[in-house]
Structure formats: C-alpha cells, structure tokens
Amino acid sequence: xxxxxxxxxxxxxxxxxxxxxxxxxxxxxxxxxxxxxxxxxxxxxxxxxxxxxxxxxxxxxxxxxxxxxxxxxxxxxxxxxxxxxxxxxxxxxxxxxxxxxxxxxxxxxxxxxxxxxxxxxxxxxxxxxxxxxxxxxxxxxxxxxxxxxxxxxxxxxxxxxxxxxxxxxxxxxxxxxxxxxxxxxxxxxxxxxxxxxxxxxxxxxxxxxxxxxxxxxxxxxxxxxxxxxxxxxxxxxxxxxxxxxxxxxxxxxxxxxxxxxxxxxxxxxxxxxxxxxxxxxxxxxxxxxxxxxxxxxxxxxxxxxxxxxxxxxxxxxxxxxxxxxxxxxxxxxxxxxxxxxxxxxxxxxxxxxxxxxxxxxxxxxxxxxxxxxxxxxx
Amino acid sequence: xxxxxxxxxxxxxxxxxxxxxxxxxxxxxxxxxxxxxxxxxxxxxxxxxxxxxxxxxxxxxxxxxxxxxxxxxxxxxxxxxxxxxxxxxxxxxxxxxxxxxxxxxxxxxxxxxxxxxxxxxxxxxxxxxxxxxxxxxxxxxxxxxxxxxxxxxxxxxxxxxxxxxxxxxxxxxxxxxxxxxxxxxxxxxxxxxxxxxxxxxxxxxxxxxxxxxxxxxxxxxxxxxxxxxxxxxxxxxxxxxxxxxxxx
Amino acid sequence: xxxxxxxxxxxxxxxxxxxxxxxxxxxxxxxxxxxxxxxxxxxxxxxxxxxxxxxxxxxxxxxxxxxxxxxxxxxxxxxxxxxxxxxxxxxxxxxxxxxxxxxxxxxxxxxxxxxxxxxxxxxxxxxxxxxxxxxxxxxxxxxxxxxxxxxxxxxxxxxxxxxxxxxxxxxxxxxxxxxxxxxxxxxxxxxxxxxxxxxxxxxxxxxxxxxxxxxxxxxxxxxx
Numbered sequence: 001x002x003x004x005x006x007x008x009x010x011x012x013x014x015x016x017x018x019x020x021x022x023x024x025x026x027x028x029x030x031x032x033x034x035x036x037x038x039x040x041x042x043x044x045x046x047x048x049x050x051x052x053x054x055x056x057x058x059x060x061x062x063x064x065x066x067x068x069x070x071x072x073x074x075x076x077x078x079x080x081x082x083x084x085x086x087x088x089x090x091x092x093x094x095x096x097x098x099x100x101x102x103x104x105x106x107x108x109x110x111x112x113x114x115x116x117x118x119x120x121x122x123x124x125x126x127x128x129x130x131x132x133x134x135x136x137x138x139x140x141x142x143x144x145x146x147x148x149x150x151x152x153x154x155x156x157x158x159x160x161x162x163x164x165x166x167x168x169x170x171x172x173x174x175x176x177x178x179x180x181x182x183x184x185x186x187x188x189x190x191x192x193x194x195x196x197x198x199x200x201x202x203x204x205x206x207x208x209x210x211x212x213x214x215x216x217x218x219x220x221x222x223x224x225x226x227x228x229x230x231x232x233x234x235x236x237x238x239x240x241x242x243x244x245x246x247x248x249x250x251x252x253x254x255x256x257x258x259x260x261x262x263x264x265x266x267x268x269x270x271x272x273x274x275x276x277x278x279x280x281x282x283x284x285x286x287x288x289x290x291x292x293x294x295x296x297x298x299x300x301x302x303x304x305x306x307x308x309x310x311x312x313x314x315x316x317x318x319x320x321x322x323x324x325x326x327x328x329x330x331x332x333x334x335x336x337x338x339x340x341x342x343x344x345x346x347x348x349x350x351x352x353x354x355x356x357x358x359x360x361x362x363x364x365x366x367x368x369x370x371x372x373x374x375x376x377x378x
Numbered sequence: 379x380x381x382x383x384x385x386x387x388x389x390x391x392x393x394x395x396x397x398x399x400x401x402x403x404x405x406x407x408x409x410x411x412x413x414x415x416x417x418x419x420x421x422x423x424x425x426x427x428x429x430x431x432x433x434x435x436x437x438x439x440x441x442x443x444x445x446x447x448x449x450x451x452x453x454x455x456x457x458x459x460x461x462x463x464x465x466x467x468x469x470x471x472x473x474x475x476x477x478x479x480x481x482x483x484x485x486x487x488x489x490x491x492x493x494x495x496x497x498x499x500x501x502x503x504x505x506x507x508x509x510x511x512x513x514x515x516x517x518x519x520x521x522x523x524x525x526x527x528x529x530x531x532x533x534x535x536x537x538x539x540x541x542x543x544x545x546x547x548x549x550x551x552x553x554x555x556x557x558x559x560x561x562x563x564x565x566x567x568x569x570x571x572x573x574x575x576x577x578x579x580x581x582x583x584x585x586x587x588x589x590x591x592x593x594x595x596x597x598x599x600x601x602x603x604x605x606x607x608x609x610x611x612x613x614x615x616x617x618x619x620x621x622x623x624x625x626x
Numbered sequence: 627x628x629x630x631x632x633x634x635x636x637x638x639x640x641x642x643x644x645x646x647x648x649x650x651x652x653x654x655x656x657x658x659x660x661x662x663x664x665x666x667x668x669x670x671x672x673x674x675x676x677x678x679x680x681x682x683x684x685x686x687x688x689x690x691x692x693x694x695x696x697x698x699x700x701x702x703x704x705x706x707x708x709x710x711x712x713x714x715x716x717x718x719x720x721x722x723x724x725x726x727x728x729x730x731x732x733x734x735x736x737x738x739x740x741x742x743x744x745x746x747x748x749x750x751x752x753x754x755x756x757x758x759x760x761x762x763x764x765x766x767x768x769x770x771x772x773x774x775x776x777x778x779x780x781x782x783x784x785x786x787x788x789x790x791x792x793x794x795x796x797x798x799x800x801x802x803x804x805x806x807x808x809x810x811x812x813x814x815x816x817x818x819x820x821x822x823x824x825x826x827x828x829x830x831x832x833x834x835x836x837x838x839x840x841x842x843x844x845x846x847x848x849x850x
C-alpha cells in the first residue's frame with residue numbers, strides 16, 4: 001500500500017485534507033488521486049464517505065484544503081463556493097430538474113461553463129451514454145437507470161476537472177445497475193479527469209475502480225491501487241466470502257470454435273469466456289475469487305480446470321477457523337514500473353498442512369473460474 | 379332513584395327550552411343602540427322577571443334576516459324607514475311602530491379645538507370628513523342634509539368618506555384617519571377628549587329610531603310587554619343618558 | 627326597479643384592479659419571504675412565519691382596526707405627512723397585502739419546502755450561482771405553489787370585505803369594491819343588485835376552487 005504522501009510526490013491531480021465534525025462523528029481524512037482513472041471511496045454505510053465528497057464539492061464545509069489539478073478550491077480561510085468549482089457531482093438519486101427536458105438537463109451546466117455548450121462534446125456524451133432516444137422527452141418518463149445516465153451526462157457536459165459520484169447505483173435495481181456499470185466502465189476509460197466514486201458495494205469497485213481509499217469512521221484507513229488493497233491481508237478484504245483479486249490482462253487471441261478468448265497475464269495464458277475477436281489487443285480485468293483458487297505441488301493435467309498459473313507464496317494468514325488465506329504472486333519477471341500482480345487462494349488448514357505450504361514456495365494455482373470484471377478499455 | 383337522574387336532568391333542560399315563548403322574547407337591535415338596549419333589557423328583566431334576548435346587527439342585515447324568516451319578535455331599528463317597510467310587507471304588526479329614540483348629530487374631531495362650530499365646515503383646510511353611508515344610515519342622511527343646509531356640501535363632497543355604519547364612522551374619526559366626522563352624540567357621551575359641535579335639531583329631519591312588533595312576536599305577550607316598557611319612563615331615562623333625544 | 631349596472635361595473639373594475647395589484651405586490655414580496663421561511667431554522671423565521679399566518683385566524687375587523695391605526699396620523703400616514711393612508715387605493719392595497727399574505731406565502735413556502743435542498747445543490751454543482759439557481763431551478767420547480775398562491779391571493783382579495791370596510795371609506799372608483807357594494811345593496815334592500823353581484827361572486831369562487839383542484843392534479847407533483 002502506498003499512502004497519500006507518496007501519491008503527492010508522484011504528481012496527483014486531486015489532493016484532499018479535510019477535518020471537522022459532521023453530525024455525531026469526526027472526519028479527518030487526507031488522500032489524493034491521480035489525474036486519470038477511478039478512485040473509489042470505499043467503506044461501510046455511515047463511515048463519512050458522503051460527508052467527505054460533499055466537502056470536496058464545497059456543498060458542506062470542513063476545515064482543511066482541497067486542490068484539483070493545481071487549482072486551490074479550499075485552503076485555510078479560502079473557500080471557493082461550489083458553483084465556482086469545475087466539478088461534476090452525481091448524486092445517489094439522479095435529481096434531474098423536473099421542469100426541464102432531458103436535453104434541457106444535459107445542457108444546464110454546459111451553458112454555464114466557460115465557452116458554453118460544446119457541440120462536439122455533447123454529441124460524444126450522447127453517444128457514449130446512448131441518450132439520443134430520450135433527448136426531447138420529459139425526465140418523468142425515464143427509468144431509474146436512464147435518469148442516472150442523464151445525470152452523469154449532465155455533469156460531464158459542464159466540463160468538470162473532477163467528477164464525483166456518490167453511490168450512483170444504490171437506488172437502482174440489479175438490471176439497471178448492470179446496464180449502467182457498463183456505461184461507467186466505458187466512461188472511465190474515455191474521460192481525461194479524475195473520478196471519485198463513493199460506494200459501499202465491493203462488486204462495483206472491483207469493476208470500476210483503479211485505486212481505492214478505504215474510509216472507516218471518518219478516517220482514511222488505507223489508500224492505493226485497487227488490487228494491492230484487495231489482496232492486502234491486513235485490510236481484511238480476504239475474509240469476505242467472495243474475496244477476489246482484480247488483475248488487468250491483454251486479449252491476445254480468440255478461438256471461434258470453443259468461444260474462448262486467450263489473455264496474456266504477465267506471460268502466462270488465461271482462457272475466458274465473454275470476449276470476442278474484436279477485442280484482441282485490448283486490456284480486460286480478470287476477476288479471480290480466492291475460493292475458486294486451489295493449489296497443487298504438481299501440475300494436474302487430466303482435469304476440467306482450464307487455467308493453471310505458476311505462482312509463488314508470499315504469505316499465509318488465518319482466515320476463519322478452518323481456512324487460511326494464501327497470498328500468491330504470479331511467477332514472472334518484474335517490470336520497471338511494478339512487481340507482478342498478486343491474488344489469493346482460500347485453502348483449508350488441513351490442506352495447507354498436508355502440502356506443507358510455506359512462504360517462498362513456488363507451485364501451481366488452479367483456477368476454477370476466471371471472469372471478466374469489466375468492459376474492454378479502449 | 380339515581381338511575382333516573384339523567385332523565386330528570388333532561389326534563390329540566392326541555393322545560394327550560396321549549397315553552398320559553400311565554401317568558402322571553404327575541405329582540406333584534408340596531409348595532410348603534412347596543413349599550414342602552416342591554417341596560418333596558420336588564421331593567422326590563424328586573425322589573426317583570428321576563429327576559430329579552432338581544433341580537434345585534436346593522437338594521438339592513440337584520441331586516442334581510444327577518445325577511446328570510448329569522449325568529450325575531452321585536453325590531454329596534456336605527457331608522458324609521460325599515461320598520462315602516464316591515465309593516466308594509468306584512469312582516470310586522472300594523473300600528474305597532476313607534477319612535478323610541480331620536481338621534482342627535484354631532485360634528486366631531488379627535489383633535490382638541492379643531493371643531494368650533496358650523497364655521498369649521500367652511501375651512502378650506504379640512505382633510506377627510508367621515509359620515510355614515512347616507513343611503514343606508516339615517517345619521518349619514520342627516521349629515522348630508524346639514525351640509526346642504528349650510529351650503530358647504532358641494533365644496534366638501536370630494537372629501538367625504540363613508541362608514542358603513544355610524545359606529546364605523548366614529549372609528550374613522552376617533553382614530554384620526556378622518557379629521558372630522560358627523561357622529562352620534564350617543565357615541566361621545568362621557569368622552570372629554572376632542573372637539574365637537576352639536577348640530578341643531580332643526581338643521582335636518584329628525585333621526586328617528588323606530589321600534590316595531592314583528593309578526594313572529596304578535597302572539598307573545600312578553601314581546602308586547604317589552605315594547606311597552608320601552609315607551610315607559612325608566613327606558614326613557616336610560617335612552618337620554620346615552621345621548622339620545624327622548625321620543626315624542 | 628331597474629338595475630344600475632354602471633355602479634356595479636365601476637366596483638367590478640376597481641375590485642379586479644385591487645386584486646391584480648395586490649397579487650403582484652404579494653408575489654414580489656412573498657417570494658423571498660417564502661424562501662427564507664422555507665430555509666431558515668431560526669427563531670426569527672418561526673416568529674415571522676407566525677405573524678404571516680395571523681391574518682388566517684384574526685377576524686378581518688381586528689386586522690382592519692389595526693390597519694386603520696397603522697395607516698393613520700400616528701402611523702404610516704403621519705410618516706408620509708398626509709394624515710392618513712386610509713380611504714385611498716394604495717391604502718387598500720396595503721391592507722389587502724397584509725390580509726392576503728398567508729394565502730400567497732404559504733403555498734409558495736410549501737412548494738419550496740417540498741422541493742428539498744437537492745435541486746439547488748445539483749444546480750450549484752452545475753456552475754449556477756445562488757441567484758441563478760433561484761430563478762432557473764427553485765422558482766420553476768415551485769410553479770404549482772406560485773400558481774396556487776397567485777390564484778388564492780387574487781381570489782381572497784376579491785372576496786375581502788372586513789378590512790376594506792374598515793379602511794376604505796366607500797369612495798366610488800377608489801375604494802368601493804364589489805364586496806362593499808353587495809353589503810350596501812343589502813343595507814339598502816336592493817336585493818336584485820345584491821343577487822346579481824353575490825351570484826357573480828359565487829360563480830367566481832366556484833371557478834377559483836375548481837381551478838385550484840385542477841392545478842393540484844396537473845402540476846402538483848414534483849418528482850425528484
């Protein structure tokens with residue numbers, strides 16, 4: 001895990017240090033986010049995520065400082081009111097203006113942004129969020145998911161330097177959630193700005209986030225790249241029954257007969273369903289659930305299991321009465337910018353004892369199911 | 379015995395309510411006569427043991443109610459026109475009409491020294507002058523008549539504001555919103571402040587307040603008894619004390 | 627007995643003028659007042675809210691009496707150096723504004739309250755300044771409240787009697803409005819005229835209440 005200070009040194013677009021009392025708990029949070037990609041504020045309900053987000057937007061005031069892309073929004077006595085901050089904010093409920101049409105909503109912020117409505121951006125946003133069919137409709141006639149798409153489009157069109165989303169899917173049913181997550185995934189790849197995404201739902205974060213800021217009782221417990229957090233045994237994600245790691249991999253081939261795509265994971269092949277020949281060359285997120293991973297000393301060839309990866313044990317930690325969490329690192333050559341990625345296996349204490357597992361061992365990880373966590377990143 | 383207590387209680391209530399016609403009468407009273415009417419009713423009650431229940435309102439609205447069958451048995455009007463009309467329309471008993479009080483008109487101002495006599499009305503600096511609506515209130519008609527007789531009506535016409543009743547006219551003047559006003563002497567009786575000129579009775583037709591026995595009260599002896607009491611010396615004393623001229 | 631319609635017509639025109647001017651004045655002063663009452667949690671707001679609501683429960687004669695004093699030589703009239711503002715059209719407007727205030731402020735305030743904080747926050751994040759979002763978000767979203775307030779304020783002023791009676795002075799073309807005309811006709815036993823005007827008022831009131839019901843049905847609901 002890297003902490004906020006290191007992020008600042010590497011040049012971050014968003015730097016936040018806020019403290020103060022909100023309701024019956026104190027907020028004291030400092031973190032940063034890079035100029036691109038989704039930074040998730042994750043934590044249980046009532047941990048202060050929304051309070052922090054609102055304070056970054058200037059909707060409520062906490063002590064401290066906020067700067068975005070070198071522009072100071074708040075520092076000491078200086079406080080830029082929200083309407084003078086180039087921000088986009090998507091609320092839990094879409095909160096569309098009932099007196100305006102869909103198009104009227106979309107351009108509300110754009111009209112007030114420097115330079116007015118940008119026709120080209122408007123066209124792109126409408127295409128990206130598939131809003132064309134609704135443009136002249138009244139907002140009352142939209143479904144929940146459609147409303148949230150309009151809200152997102154409205155924010156982007158106001159040309160923010162920071163996009164904030166506060167549990168934007170929480171009020172939606174599962175189908176609408178799934179549909180809109182696909183839009184968000186496309187969006188996060190297409191937008192050249194930091195996105196702060198508040199959620200208490202780890203599955204949304206696995207699909208969307210590049211980085212995570214873990215909030216507990218108003219404080220930042222940890223922050224860093226997504227997979228580092230997910231596989232950090234100290235943070236406790238591993239104890240979750242569906243604990244998973246999320247690893248980016250590149251699509252390198254497609255077998256039309258079997259319907260399987262081949263992805264390259266640091267030199268090792270992974271075969272998955274759900275991709276197509278048109279995605280060759282693109283990066284996809286692989287989601288590997290700890291309980292789907294089993295370990296073997298020898299490669300097992302006569303098995304239905306498709307994917308076997310060479311791994312090295314980094315650590316073994318207790319995870320419940322009968323289980324252990326085994327932290328694994330892919331066997332591969334380190335690249336300049338990062339070590340090979342890690343993931344986890346959940347094994348019983350008995351199996352671990354039988355195989356005499358110990359840190360430093362190199363062995364085979366069999367993965368019962370690998371799923372794609374995201375839409376392709378173009 | 380206790381079981382029947384609610385019944386006997388009910389019986390008492392019923393006996394109080396139903397044959398009341400024999401012991402009481404319902405009297406509709408013009409609002410400007412409120413205070414003396416209360417006193418007269420009290421005196422009447424003390425003397426005869428019967429009661430007069432009083433209802434107050436403007437003569438016009440009382441008359442409208444009577445026309446629609448309101449159970450008033452006696453009308454004490456603020457004029458003589460509507461009692462006459464009640465008789466003509468068969469709402470009142472013929473021959474029962476009489477004048478119980480004659481109003482005295484006063485030019486009044488809340489400002490001390492403002493009113494000195496009829497010449498005050500010739501002062502070009504007069505602000506608003508309040509009178510009662512001359513179409514509906516006898517005091518108003520008398521005020522107009524007085525101004526005409528003094529030859530100042532045309533000059534003052536644009537300065538007139540009308541109160542819907544003589545009571546309201548008095549409010550306009552007493553609060554100072556109207557500088558001057560023609561009000562009833564009964565309204566300023568006992569009041570020291572301000573300045574006044576009592577308009578001579580010969581300057582206008584008498585402001586007669588007439589009473590009449592209504593059809594609903596034609597069989598009620600108490601109603602007739604109240605009217606008789608109203609004509610008597612005890613009532614006359616009360617009426618004069620309130621600033622009315624004694625009737626004929 | 628023939629009906630003199632020119633009297634009635636003059637009273638009708640004056641009544642509509644009074645109600646129109648009063649409604650306009652009320653919308654102008656009532657809107658910021660309603661906004662403040664809807665947003666402030668202070669004791670002052672509660673006190674002012676109560677004062678605004680007082681004309682709902684006070685008999686118009688009480689109100690009229692205080693207005694008479696307020697407009698007189700010891701009040702506004704004295705300040706303006708004209709002895710009294712009573713017995714004038716502007717005096718009637720002042721009285722009507724006080725008298726009809728709750729009927730305009732309350733619906734607008736309710737609409738502002740029903741709207742919640744969210745739309746204004748959304749507008750703030752979309753670069754709209756406080757005044758900008760007040761006019762482009764708060765007012766349009768509260769339109770049913772404005773419509774209700776305007777209709778009620780207008781109708782209530784048309785139907786106003788006690789206050790006008792107390793401060794009007796029954797000056798034709800200046801303060802003699804319809805309700806006073808009805809009263810006069812009844813007092814003069816001119817029932818045909820009274821019926822004509824009163825019947826018209828009845829129909830008007832019916833239409834107003836019907837219109838309110840339709841407003842409520844059509845644009846009463848504001849979705850989030």
